[in-house]
Amino acid sequence: MNESAIIPRFGPATITADDPRYESLLRGTNHRFVAKPDRVCVVTSTEQVVTVVGDAVARGLRVTVRSGGHGFEGFFAAEGGVLLDLSEMTDVSFDPSRAAFAIEPGATLGHVYRVLFKGWNVTIPGGECTEVGVGGHFAGGGYGPLSRRLGAVVDYLYAVEVVVVDADGVARAVVATREPDDPHRDLWWAHTGGGGGNFGVVTRYWVRSPGVTSADPAELLPKAPSRWRVAFCMWPWESMTEESFTTLLRNVGTWFERNSAPGAPHAQHSASFYASHRSGGALLLQAMIDDEIPDAGALLDAYFDAVSEGVGVESSRTQVVRPWLYFAAYPNWGDPGTQDIRRIKIKAAYLRKGYTERQLATIWQHLTGEHGVQNQLILIGYGGQVNTVPPDATATAQRDSVLKAAYMAVWGDEAEDHTHITRLREFYRDVYADTGGVPVPGEVSDGSYINYPDVDLADPTWNASGVPWSTLYYKDNYPRLQQVKQRYDPGDEFRHGLSIELP
Numbered sequence: 001m002n003e004s005a006i007i008p009r010f011g012p013a014t015i016t017a018d019d020p021r022y023e024s025l026l027r028g029t030n031h032r033f034v035a036k037p038d039r040v041c042v043v044t045s046t047e048q049v050v051t052v053v054g055d056a057v058a059r060g061l062r063v064t065v066r067s068g069g070h071g072f073e074g075f076f077a078a079e080g081g082v083l084l085d086l087s088e089m090t091d092v093s094f095d096p097s098r099a100a101f102a103i104e105p106g107a108t109l110g111h112v113y114r115v116l117f118k119g120w121n122v123t124i125p126g127g128e129c130t131e132v133g134v135g136g137h138f139a140g141g142g143y144g145p146l147s148r149r150l151g152a153v154v155d156y157l158y159a160v161e162v163v164v165v166d167a168d169g170v171a172r173a174v175v176a177t178r179e180p181d182d183p184h185r186d187l188w189w190a191h192t193g194g195g196g197g198n199f200g201v202v203t204r205y206w207v208r209s210p211g212v213t214s215a216d217p218a219e220l221l222p223k224a225p226s227r228w229r230v231a232f233c234m235w236p237w238e239s240m241t242e243e244s245f246t247t248l249l250r251n252v253g254t255w256f257e258r259n260s261a262p263g264a265p266h267a268q269h270s271a272s273f274y275a276s277h278r279s280g281g282a283l284l285l286q287a288m289i290d291d292e293i294p295d296a297g298a299l300l301d302a303y304f305d306a307v308s309e310g311v312g313v314e315s316s317r318t319q320v321v322r323p324w325l326y327f328a329a330y331p332n333w334g335d336p337g338t339q340d341i342r343r344i345k346i347k348a349a350y351l352r353k354g355y356t357e358r359q360l361a362t363i364w365q366h367l368t369g370e371h372g373v374q375n376q377l378i379l380i381g382y383g384g385q386v387n388t389v390p391p392d393a394t395a396t397a398q399r400d401s402v403l404k405a406a407y408m409a410v411w412g413d414e415a416e417d418h419t420h421i422t423r424l425r426e427f428y429r430d431v432y433a434d435t436g437g438v439p440v441p442g443e444v445s446d447g448s449y450i451n452y453p454d455v456d457l458a459d460p461t462w463n464a465s466g467v468p469w470s471t472l473y474y475k476d477n478y479p480r481l482q483q484v485k486q487r488y489d490p491g492d493e494f495r496h497g498l499s500i501e502l503p
């Protein structure tokens with residue numbers, strides 16, 4: 001190709017309030033949050049990030065960061081300062097110098113899956129929602145339908161490039177790898193679950209399977225499935241009694257306790273349970289599996305059979321098989337609500353085992369009560385390969401859970417914010433009533449997931465446990481994250497409602 005025909009990267013594009021583009025750049029996926037920065041800087045290279053961050057710090061301006069804009073709490077949405085928009089840094093390529101795939105933070109998961117699949121027939125066990133950005137997703141841990149089989153995304157993180165700010169206010173790019181002798185190894189470690197917006201601006205991630213050495217890129221990440229079997233099992237809510245509902249939910253917990261050991265036959269597939277409020281009409285089990293796995297369909301049926309046992313309400317089932325990419329990269333797959341107006345509140349928890357009898361009864365009350373009609377509970381299968389990694393090997397501390405729970409409300413009208421947020425808070429508080437309203441690590445619960453952030457965990461009104469929010473998210477890894485913060489962001493330039501505190 002003629003060099004002059006290559007379109008150079010633009011930027012930084014600096015967009016202030018008088019610019020017609022400004023309003024289009026103030027929101028992410030959750031419309032509850034609207035940024036009001038002095039300017040938005042859309043950047044397309046590491047050098048530009050260094051320049052913009054250095055300039056902002058010199059002027060005493062706060063910098064917030066957004067990549068895919070799929071953060072639930074809108075931590076990019078500050079008043080004043082500079083909003084750094086990395087959504088146009090989307091390159092996904094093979095980097096022979098590091099024998100790893102380089103991925104820029106603005107790439108959406110759908111884009112990553114498409115490029116890795118089409119180029120090399122490989123993949124990573126990332127999230128189901130194709131519009132989520134890599135920027136926040138990787139830093140927070142990242143998991144998805146392939147995680148029970150392959151582990152968390154960060155188990156594949158080889159290196160990260162971060163623009164950090166020294167104590168003297170100078171911005172510079174640092175590359176940190178998982179190599180044992182890398183002097184910046186702790187910075188890599190902090191990006192294996194420490195969460196976005198804490199240490200600097202990630203401008204590139206590199207991924208490669210742990211322990212693999214090969215000159216062939218097609219061998220450096222797990223092979224992608226070619227065909228994907230997706231199965232659903234559905235019950236009508238209206239036919240559920242308290243006994244049938246709690247039997248179903250108890251069965252879900254028991255099934256995951258028994259079938260989530262690394263390498264277990266059922267750890268080869270994803271499995272989840274969706275319960276809307278009763279007014280939502282249906283209760284749903286979903287499971288997905290690589291159709292090349294022997295007896296793939298039978299495995300999913302066995303899961304449905306076990307969870308249905310004793311429920312006493314008839315369910316309907318379907319299984320479809322499609323080319324994998326059709327599901328993995330389907331536009332907007334997994335995004336809830338109506339794209340241009342949706343308002344979301346999420347609260348989350350890890351489960352080491354199924355809910356207690358008291359929790360089952362509480363969930364029934366909240367999902368069938370006259371209030372809280374937007375409340376929903378989603379239980380997502382975890383464990384399997386994820387649980388082969390020690391809790392301190394990465395910043396993702398929860399390594400013996402079998403489920404993630406997401407308590408979520410989605411609506412469209414700003415006037416309803418207070419009602420839906422309050423109802424969801426009450427739901428969560430009551431489920432965790434035995435431990436101060438939050439999932440304190442213990443026999444059943446194991447804290448929460450920083451990629452489903454919830455500022456209520458730092459609010460004594462909703463967290464009466466006496467256990468700090470940081471322990472709920474990071475457990476024993478928090479002090480080390482604080483040390484990394486001290487070393488790489490001593491001026492606390494990068495901060496938000498749940499950011500790592502200086503020691």
Ligand SMILES: Cc1cc2nc3c(=O)[nH]c(=O)nc-3n(C[C@H](O)[C@H](O)[C@H](O)COP(=O)(O)OP(=O)(O)OC[C@H]3O[C@@H](n4cnc5c(N)ncnc54)[C@H](O)[C@@H]3O)c2cc1C
Binds near residue numbers: 128131143196197336
């Ligand atoms: C609909 C939906 C579905 C989801 N599904 C899954 C799922 O299946 N699995 C899963 O693990 N998670 C899932 N998530 C959670 C998702 O992983 C997190 O919200 C993630 O942080 C989003 O990253 P982002 O770049 O899109 O968001 P952003 O809002 O851009 O960023 C989120 C956070 O990361 C920071 N950040 C972003 N980019 C950078 C960067 N380059 N450098 C430093 N900090 C940065 C931001 O400041 C912010 O604090 C889902 C979220 C949504 C909304």
